[in-house]
Amino acid sequence: xxxxxxxxxxxxxxxxxxxxxxxxxxxxxxxxxxxxxxxxxxxxxxxxxxxxxxxxxxxxxxxxxxxxxxxxx
Numbered sequence: 001x002x003x004x005x006x007x008x009x010x011x012x013x014x015x016x017x018x019x020x021x022x023x024x025x026x027x028x029x030x031x032x033x034x035x036x037x038x039x040x041x042x043x044x045x046x047x048x049x050x051x052x053x054x055x056x057x058x059x060x061x062x063x064x065x066x067x068x069x070x071x072x073x
Contacts (some may be wrong), residue, residue, distance in 0.1 A: 005038065007048045010059040014055050032056060033064035040068075 014031060017023055032053065039049040 004043050007052070008042070010035070010038075010044070010048075010052055011055065014052060018055075023057075025057075025062075028056045028059045029062050029064050032062055032069070033061070036064055038067040 017027060017031070035044070035049050035052050038044045039046060044052070
């Protein structure tokens with residue numbers, strides 16, 4: 001097992017979570033934060049981050065985006 005999650009693995013996990021009841025803005029924001037951390041730590045590429053993020057529903061005022069862009073606080 002690799003320490004680096006694959007694009008396919010992450011995509012499957014996102015889609016599985018979306019099929020479950022309760023995938024709301026909070027869940028989308030958590031996924032956005034997780035994907036941002038994976039990209040920041042060099043575990044996924046910026047392109048994979050972009051493509052996986054497109055799988056998430058748009059959320060209004062997502063705090064994960066503010067943190068990723070250095071706009072928190």
